[in-house]
Amino acid sequence: MRHSFKKRAIVAAMLLFLSSSIILAEMSDKLHGHWAKNMLKESTVIEYFPKLAENAFEKLAPAKAVSMSETISALNLLYTKYEKELLPEVPPKSESFPRKEILALLAPALKSTSGQLPESLQPLLFQDCDSLNDNETQMLKLLNERKIINGSTKYHFSPKQNMTQAEVILLLQRVELYLKNELSNKKMPSASEIAFQTIKQSTNYNDREGLVISETGDTILLTITKQFSTPGYSLAVRSLIPTEKGIKVELNISSPPADAILAQVITYQKVTIKMNKSDLPAATPILFLVEGIRSEIM
Numbered sequence: 296m297r298h299s300f301k302k303r304a305i306v307a308a309m310l311l312f313l314s315s316s317i318i319l320a321e322m323s324d325k326l327h328g329h330w331a332k333n334m335l336k337e338s339t340v341i342e343y344f345p346k347l348a349e350n351a352f353e354k355l356a357p358a359k360a361v362s363m364s365e366t367i368s369a370l371n372l373l374y375t376k377y378e379k380e381l382l383p384e385v386p387p388k389s390e391s392f393p394r395k396e397i398l399a400l401l402a403p404a405l406k407s408t409s410g411q412l413p414e415s416l417q418p419l420l421f422q423d424c425d426s427l428n429d430n431e432t433q434m435l436k437l438l439n440e441r442k443i444i445n446g447s448t449k450y451h452f453s454p455k456q457n458m459t460q461a462e463v464i465l466l467l468q469r470v471e472l473y474l475k476n477e478l479s480n481k482k483m484p485s486a487s488e489i490a491f492q493t494i495k496q497s498t499n500y501n502d503r504e505g506l507v508i509s510e511t512g513d514t515i516l517l518t519i520t521k522q523f524s525t526p527g528y529s530l531a532v533r534s535l536i537p538t539e540k541g542i543k544v545e546l547n548i549s550s551p552p553a554d555a556i557l558a559q560v561i562t563y564q565k566v567t568i569k570m571n572k573s574d575l576p577a578a579t580p581i582l583f584l585v586e587g588i589r590s591e592i593m
Contacts, residue, residue, distance in 0.1 A: 321351040329357045331461040339468050343369040347460065357461035360391030366463050370400055373467060377474045379403040380410070395427060395454035397444075397466065398434040404470045405437055407493055413437060414497040417526040420556065421452040440527060442552055443469045489535035489542065489574050491517075495567040498526065502563035504588055515575065518567040519544065519585060527551025530564035541582030542575070 322340070326332040340355065341348045344365070347355045364387045371381050380403040405412055417436055424432060435452065438444040443466065447453040494516075507518040521530055529549040536543045551557055575581055 322355065325352055325355045326357055326461075329461060331357055331465055334468075335461060335464050336468060339464055339471075343372050343467050344460075344464065355460065357459060357464075359460050360457045361460045361463050362388050362390060363392045363396070364388055366392075366397070366400065366458065369463065369467055370403075370470075373471060373474075374403050377471075377478065379474075380406065391457040393455045394452065394458055394462075395431055397458055397463075398427075398431045398438065401438055401443065401466070401470060402434060404443075404474060405434075405441075407496070411495060413529070417498075417557070419452075420450055421446050422450045424452055424454060426454055440551070440555075441473055443473060487537065489537065489570055491532065491535055491568045491570040493532060493566060493568050495565075496530065497565045499563045499565060500560065502565065504563070506583055506585060506588060508583065510572070513572050514569050515572055516567060516569050517544070517583060518565060519546070519588065520563050520565045521546075521548075521588065523562050523564060525551065525557040525559060526562045527555055527557050528562070528564055530566050532566055532568050535570065537576050538584070541584045544583055544585045546585065 322337055323332075326335060335357070337348075340352065346365075364385050367382045367384060371384070373379075374381050382400060382403065402412065407413075412433070414433075417440060419432070419436055419439070421435070421439075424435065427435065435444065439446075444452075447456065499520075502520050502522075504520055504522045507520075509516045509518075519530070519532070528551060529547075531547040531549075533545040533547045536545065
């Protein structure tokens with residue numbers, strides 16, 4: 296009896312293993328010969344496109360056009376997970392939509408907690424974007440800088456080309472990676488740190504390094520400007536730590552991708568944060584200390 300039970304357990308385990316192998320093989324078969332074969336993750340399809348994952352990925356067709364409603368539903372699952380602003384749902388339709396329309400759908404991923412988008416002055420290399428409006432062009436710059444969106448070629452975005460399942464799935468993966476990195480760079484203030492909120496980030500070509508402090512009622516604004524040799528950098532405040540010498544401002548600086556083609560021109564990254572005056576040390580004057588930038592007394 297015990298021997299029979301063990302035999303049945305082994306058979307069941309083998310069937311489970313074979314079943315899993317079949318599912319993986321069928322997804323691989325669906326992607327056979329497609330440019331994204333080694334780029335798409337099964338976990339992304341299952342989590343954000345559950346209908347495509349049903350019946351061993353029966354409806355997965357990487358080159359097939361995807362609808363706006365399917366894309367919004369998937370993005371909203373992602374935005375809910377990372378506490379981002381949700382997109383308004385649209386009635387389910389089978390119609391495809393062009394690449395240019397994905398730009399606005401990705402805006403919530405880049406918005407700060409204050410609802411603002413970062414700025415970008417970096418020129419686009421794409422030569423087929425005349426049909427884009429100013430907002431779409433700005434979004435494309437931001438998404439391209441962050442390696443979320445690439446062109447169909449180095450110099451072509453193909454704004455009128457329809458989005459496919461593979462492209463949208465890959466976009467979801469890149470957006471999630473970006474949001475994970477953004478989340479890992481945020482650190483909850485400890486009891487010894489000063490709470491603050493980032494309210495604006497921007498890029499300028501004509502500025503100078505330094506700190507600017509302003510006071511409005513019970514709120515203190517601190518603006519930090521830092522110089523860089525090329526565009527593509529980003530600047531954020533990681534923490535404010537009271538020390539005997541003053542308030543130490545720790546920064547997060549992200550470099551552009553190693554393979555990015557950037558103009559050799561000096562740029563200035565600027566970030567503005569606000570804090571409550573009541574959270575600052577009682578002693579006056581207060582000195583803000585930023586490594587590599589002159590200190591500023593409030």
